[in-house]
Amino acid sequence: MTQQLVLYPLLLQMFLSIVLMFCWTKISWQRVISIIGSLINVGVSIWLFSYIWENGTQIVQAGNWKPPFGIIFVADTFSATMVLLTAISGLAVSSFSSASVVAARLKFGYFPIFHFLLLGLNGAFLTGDIFNLYVWFEIIIISSFVLITLGGEKAQLEGSVKYFTLNILASMIFLTAIAVLYGLTGSLNMADLAIKIAAIDNRGLVEITAILFLVAFGIKAAVFPLYFWLPDSYHTPPSAIAAIFGGLLTKVGVYALIRVFTLIFVDDLFLENIILIVAVLTLFSGALGALVQNNIRKVFSYLIICHIGYMIAGLGLFTEVAIAGTIFYLIHDIIVKTNLFMVGGLIFRIRGTNSIRDLGGLYADYPKLSLLIAIPLFSLVGIPPLSGFWPKISLVIAGFEAEQWWVVGAIIFASLMTLIVVAKVWAAVIWKDKKELPVRLNFRYFDKLKTIRKLR
Amino acid sequence: MITPMIFLSLVSLYIGFGAEHIQQVSTRVASELIDNNQYIESVLGKEQIIGHEE
Numbered sequence: 001m002t003q004q005l006v007l008y009p010l011l012l013q014m015f016l017s018i019v020l021m022f023c024w025t026k027i028s029w030q031r032v033i034s035i036i037g038s039l040i041n042v043g044v045s046i047w048l049f050s051y052i053w054e055n056g057t058q059i060v061q062a063g064n065w066k067p068p069f070g071i072i073f074v075a076d077t078f079s080a081t082m083v084l085l086t087a088i089s090g091l092a093v094s095s096f097s098s099a100s101v102v103a104a105r106l107k108f109g110y111f112p113i114f115h116f117l118l119l120g121l122n123g124a125f126l127t128g129d130i131f132n133l134y135v136w137f138e139i140i141i142i143s144s145f146v147l148i149t150l151g152g153e154k155a156q157l158e159g160s161v162k163y164f165t166l167n168i169l170a171s172m173i174f175l176t177a178i179a180v181l182y183g184l185t186g187s188l189n190m191a192d193l194a195i196k197i198a199a200i201d202n203r204g205l206v207e208i209t210a211i212l213f214l215v216a217f218g219i220k221a222a223v224f225p226l227y228f229w230l231p232d233s234y235h236t237p238p239s240a241i242a243a244i245f246g247g248l249l250t251k252v253g254v255y256a257l258i259r260v261f262t263l264i265f266v267d268d269l270f271l272e273n274i275i276l277i278v279a280v281l282t283l284f285s286g287a288l289g290a291l292v293q294n295n296i297r298k299v300f301s302y303l304i305i306c307h308i309g310y311m312i313a314g315l316g317l318f319t320e321v322a323i324a325g326t327i328f329y330l331i332h333d334i335i336v337k338t339n340l341f342m343v344g345g346l347i348f349r350i351r352g353t354n355s356i357r358d359l360g361g362l363y364a365d366y367p368k369l370s371l372l373i374a375i376p377l378f379s380l381v382g383i384p385p386l387s388g389f390w391p392k393i394s395l396v397i398a399g400f401e402a403e404q405w406w407v408v409g410a411i412i413f414a415s416l417m418t419l420i421v422v423a424k425v426w427a428a429v430i431w432k433d434k435k436e437l438p439v440r441l442n443f444r445y446f447d448k449l450k451t452i453r454k455l456r
Numbered sequence: 457m458i459t460p461m462i463f464l465s466l467v468s469l470y471i472g473f474g475a476e477h478i479q480q481v482s483t484r485v486a487s488e489l490i491d492n493n494q495y496i497e498s499v500l501g502k503e504q505i506i507g508h509e510e
Contacts, residue, residue: 033481056498057488059498065463067499067500068500072499074495074498076488076498077485078485087463091460092460092463092464093460095460099457189499189500190501191499192477192500195496258489262489262492263492300466320490322484323486325487325488327481331471331482335467338464339464339465340466341462342457342460342461342464346458346461349457376464376465379468379471379472385473386468386469386472387469387472387478390475390478391482409486455499
């Protein structure tokens with residue numbers, strides 16, 4: 001039973017999706033099933049994590065085909081941690097969705113698709129086969145595309161076109177890279193690839209293949225210069241969807257980068273330098289982008305890009321301290337970013353706008369809520385002893401040890417910029433006096449359209 | 457809408473104030489990633505690694 005434990009997070013999400021499809025019209029049932037299912041998923045993920053922690057890496061061979069021939073699922077500490085974080089974020093978003101997503105959206109299969117997305121994420125974290133990783137990525141793209149367009153508002157469709165185009169491009173590059181890799185080695189098993197790639201003499205071809213993977217996963221992780229789809233699409237869907245996107249979707253790209261560049265393409269100074277350059281430019285562009293935005297969700301979107309830079313920098317430095325910093329940052333970032341987009345949704349619900357210029361007076365009206373909002377915001381800055389502080393320290397130490405002063409400088413610059421951006425958001429949304437806004441025309445005013453037409 | 461925010465804020469506070477636990481996890485993950493032989497050995501078994509090396 002415990003050997004199959006690796007598959008339980010996948011099977012549970014698949015089971016939930018199917019059950020939820022049978023309750024297509026029963027929205028209240030869907031809400032309950034989704035929350036209870038997510039709660040069970042957290043339990044299963046904790047079980048998996050503690051089992052891996054005690055007993056080490058576990059594998060399951062699909063169809064009992066011995067590796068490297070069959071598809072395998074591998075749960076090591078890294079993938080078990082990611083599955084646990086997905087479960088925690090999934091539970092929070094599931095219950096947030098129940099309260100915040102309107103019934104009109106829920107009627108079109110919101111919850112089944114949401115659990116398909118979680119299935120795709122768990123699959124990507126647990127697979128040990130590079131082509132199977134591509135398949136899970138496709139499941140993620142299909143589910144996220146449905147979620148991002150659900151509701152069919154103009155801004156959503158505009159954002160989803162950018163999202164879909166760039167992600168399909170990433171998939172094409174990913175598939176090309178897999179084809180080249182298969183041509184070089186004749187294998188798709190990641191562990192087998194690690195051995196076979198190391199034995200190839202034509203290092204130029206190996207480096208080109210690695211760069212194809214870097215571009216494909218770079219688009220998904222939203223690194224410089226492949227990030228522009230993210231701020232244009234993440235501010236358009238409902239905040240619950242943006243929360244799971246902001247918390248987990250870019251992180252699956254980061255996971256893939258870490259997995260591939262620590263297992264298959266290792267000990268290559270050229271690749272490490274490329275990754276470091278990309279990381280530094282991502283830190284700069286994300287931080288500066290966040291600084292000039294006035295839409296609160298766009299600010300958070302640029303901060304996602306900026307903070308992806310920290311994780312990529314740790315990967316580029318490639319020391320134990322740096323990778324530990326990256327993993328710590330990944331854990332902190334998934335929780336904080338999910339929470340921040342939910343905060344954005346709550347602020348929109350209260351004030352009816354996302355514009356920083358028009359917001360204000362939140363502390364005067366909701367002092368306890370403001371204190372709650374302070375936790376993810378100040379964690380993001382890394383104010384000690386909050387969660388963002390520790391991984392940044394690890395990355396700075398790793399940068400000093402590797403004598404990569406420019407990387408250390410970029411990390412400190414991005415931290416300072418994050419502080420300025422968060423201070424700006426805090427001052428404008430929480431401290432500043434409330435601005436009286438004109439009454440917003442909502443759907444409930446649509447019944448007055450007939451009267452307006454008559455007046456013509 | 458507030459409950460999931462409180463839940464994630466508590467998790468976030470745990471990551472910050474219980475950083476030694478998270479650091480322990482991060483360090484173990486990092487050591488497994490840096491020394492990828494553990495992963496390869498778990499998937500392929502020792503025999504296949506020796507076969508490949510030969």
